[in-house]
Amino acid sequence: MELKDVVVWNIMISGYASKGDLNRALNYFKGMKLAGVQPDRVTWNSIISGYSQKGKFEEASNFFFKMRALTDFKPNVVSWTALITGNEQNGCSYRALQVFSQMIMERVKPNSITIASAVSACTNLSLLRHGKEIHAYCIKTDALVSDLLVANSLVYLYAKCRTVEVARRKFNSIKQKDLISWNAMLAGYAQKGCREETFELFNEMKSLGVEPDVITWNGLITGYNQNGDGIMALEFFYRMCETNTKPNTITLSGALAACSLVKDLKLGKEIHGFVIRKQIELSTGVGSALITMYSGCDHMEWACSVFNVLSNKDVVVWNSIISACAQHGQGVGALNFLRGMVISDIEPNMVTIVSVLPACARLTALRQGKEIHQFIIRRGFDMHIAIWNGLIDMYGRCGLIKKARRVFDFIPERDIVSWNTMIAGYGMHGFGMDAVNLFLHLRSSELKPNHFTFTNLLAACSHSGLIDEGWKYFEMMKSEYAMYPAIEQYACMVDLLARAGHFDESLELIKEMPFEPNAAVWGSLLGACRIHCNPELAEHAAGYLFELEPMYSGNYILLANIYSAAGRWGDAAMIRCLMKERGVTKPPGCSWIEVKRRVHSFIVGDTSHPLVHEISAKMDSLLSKIKEIGYVPDTNFVLQNLKEGEKEDSLCGHSEKLAIAFGLISTPSGTPLRIIKNLRVCGDCHEATKFISKLTEREIIMRDCYRFHHFAEGVCSCGDYW
DNA sequence: CTAGGGTTAG
Incomplete structure (x- = not known):
């Protein structure tokens, strides 16, 4: 065999390279040189494009540079475009754009494929400005537009x-529009939630004789899902089923996501059945959509069983189950699956982190949270803004508000969620003025506050009793931002006014607001009645609450406490009967404290801890010492009609006191104590903790189910309004 | 030799 023509070699090389078989392609590349045939530009471009399509950019650019160095011909528009499309299709849009600008700088003229690919990269990154520049470049240079x-x-x-x-x-x-033009516009309307425009355009398309294909339907379904409009997504799914178009796995994933949005378990199960009947292989895409669907319809057992059945578990499948756990408050489960994922050699990614951080925050699993923070730093992840925001939230909820602020200050580009999270953090710690100051800062930035900003800000004002500020920002919302307060903001204002004892004003606001008062509104009022001892109004609010959330024990307990405090023991007992009648049970008070990397939990009246004697001795000595400096046990918080001495004993068994006593004997003096409680902190414990913080010169940080209490030098950051 | 649309997890 003599010299083969370069064209024949090129056909072999480009064939293997485009199929991804780079080894074969390279063998032929070497082979042709051995045969004395010089590779031409097409040969080089085939290799470059093969690597680039596979996402192997280092190899691709090596050949790109070798071509420049070793041959007479420079990379041409095809070589450059191969690098750009490869990056764009492999999720490296940013690098695609860098290559594109390099190409322009070297005065290589892009063709339509280059431009389309660069614009797609801008679309992936939501870089509208950049995309417009490319558009302008097209207009300026030639007729590519x-x-x-x-x-x-x-x-x-x-x-x-x-x-x-x-x-x-x-x-x-x-x-001359093609189907892709129509699909693009329809998907755009769907993503923006323009129902009428979608239908109009859809009909127009059909009247022109253009028939939708599976991608048209998928674009509509997934577009409406992104918009949160599951009803429209399913509408189009049903319409598609009436046509001859066969759904593919993307259609099924989209329909399942829509089921999860509208909680249509029935259809979700039907689709699951369809997948099994048609023996469609449970791909990771459909698998994770099924997990999300069952989780969204509150069937965690089924979500788990789908997870177990999947033979191929990729990072998305693991992320689905982790976020399902996190969303159902199963923080421990989420962390367990994270461990399982790491053991199975699946690398966690950004989404894993974003899903698992709230689980840590809710568990106050500071140690795991910190480990995850370390992991992020070690891995050198691109710090997606959602991760930063998750860290702020996690540190805030774990009681490290200063650390949260340090993270906030460190973020290169904050979004509105960053500000909202930080404001909420200050709010739940009772640092109302810090929240207000941060809001003023936000006002001087270019970001616009949204509804959450005002909810969090007003809640912060309310937790700190900042009445004037609260009114000011409530009004500012309307006057300066043209935003109508929603029921959430009204609830904050009712809370703020009622806590301060301005019951008339808060009732007036309830009357005047354009919403039916919800549980948050009446709940605020009821809580305030405890602070100001107002059993009459408490009855009124509780009446509504017992209708709105009949199974929530907190309301019953609060009303019973208010009756007890007013000496109305009979009424208090009646409430307990009511609870029994309705089968409402109060979860036992439980507190946690982390000491030396171990979490110790205490349930009310708990005697199971190994150090129970030491704890009880510590408690006795603490109580007698704080009584000397002014503590008076408040037995109104004991529900049972016990004798005075017994009531005091029962108070000592409260879980938060046990946790404090344990914390004091097992940590060196001066160490702050961080305690979490599952219920609202008890009034007597709150009082006692203030004295304990003074006596022992410890900072005690306690998180209950509503907020943080920072006890130091005999006072609490909540100012006794909680 | 480069080639545009729908993709699951937050």
Whole structure:
């Protein structure tokens, strides 16, 4: 065999390279040189594109540079474009754009494929500004703007970046629309939630004789899912089922996601059945959609059984089950699955972190939270803003509000969620003025506060009794931001006014607000009645609450406590009977404290801890000492009608006191104690803890189910309003 | 030799 023509070699090489078999392609590449045939630009480009498509950019750019160094021909537009499309399709859009600008700087003229790919990269990154620049470049340099490929990519860009009107103008300007143009515009309307426009355009398309394909339907379904509109997503799923179009796995995932949104368990199960009947292999995509669907419909057991059945568990499947646990308050489960994932050699990614941080926050699992923070730093993840925000939340909820602030200050580009989370953190710690100051800071930034900002800010004012500030920002919301207060903000204001004892004003606000009062509103009022000892109003509020959330024990307990405090023992007993009648049970008070990497939990009246004698001795000596400096046990918080001495004993057994006593004997003096309680902190314990903090010169940080209490030098950060 | 649309987890 003599010299083969370079074209024949190229066909072999490009064939293998485009199939991803780079080894074969390289063998032929070497082979042709041995045979004395010089590779040409097409040969080099085939290899570059093969590596680039596989996401092996180091190899791709090595050949790119070798081509420049070893040959007479420079990389041409195809070589550059191969690098750009490869990066874009492998989730490295940012690098794709870097390559693109490098190419422009070297004065290589892009073609329509290059431009479309660069615009797609902008779309992936939501870089509207950048995309517009590329658009402008097209207009300035040549007629590429009218190229169908480019035009379609621009419709996607403008639709995705929330300027659907601009997308429509671009769409209208396309003379010969293809199916992809229609799909782009329809998906854009779906993502933006424009129901009418979607239907209109859809009908227009059909009247012109253009038939939707599976991607049209999928774009509509997933678009509406992204918009949170499961009803429309299912509408289009049903419509598709009436046609001859066969659903694929993406359709099924989309339909399952919609089921989860609207909690349509019945349809979800039908689709699951369909998957089994048709023997569609349970791909990781459909598998994770099933997990999410069952979890969204509150069937965690089934979510777990789908998880167990899946033979191929990729990072998305693990993330699905982790976030399912986290969303159902199963923090321990979430952390267990995280461990399972690591053991199975699946690398956690950004989404894993974002899902698992709230679980740590809720568990106050500071140690795991810190480990995850370390892990993020070690792995050198791109710090997605959601991770930063998760860290703020985690540190805030674990009681390290200063650390939370340090994270906040460290974020290069904060979004509104960062500010909202930080404001909420200050609020739950009772640092109302810090929350207000941060809000003022936010006002001077270019970000716009949203409804959550005001909810968190007003809640912070309320936790700190900042009445004037509360009114001011409540009014500012309307006057300066043209935002109508929602029921959440009204609830905060009712809470703020009632806590301060301004019951008339708060009742007036309830009357005047354009919503039916909900449990949060009446609950605020009831809580305030405890502080100000107002059993009459408490009865009124509790009446509504018993209707709205009949099984929540907290309301009954609160009302019973209020009756007891007013000496109305008979009424208090009646409430306990009512609870029994309705089968409402009060979860036992439980407190946790972490000492030397171990979490110790104490249940009310608990005698099971190994150090029970030491704890009880410590408690006795503490109580007699704090009584000397002014503590008076408040037996109103004992529900049972016991004798005075017995009531005092029963108070000593409260879980938060046990945890404090244990913390004091098992940590060196001066160490702050961090305690978490599952219920609202008891009034007597609150009083006692203030004295204990003074006596022992310890900082005691206690989180109950509503907020943080920082006890130091005999006072609490809540100012006794909680 | 480069080639545009729908993709599960937050």
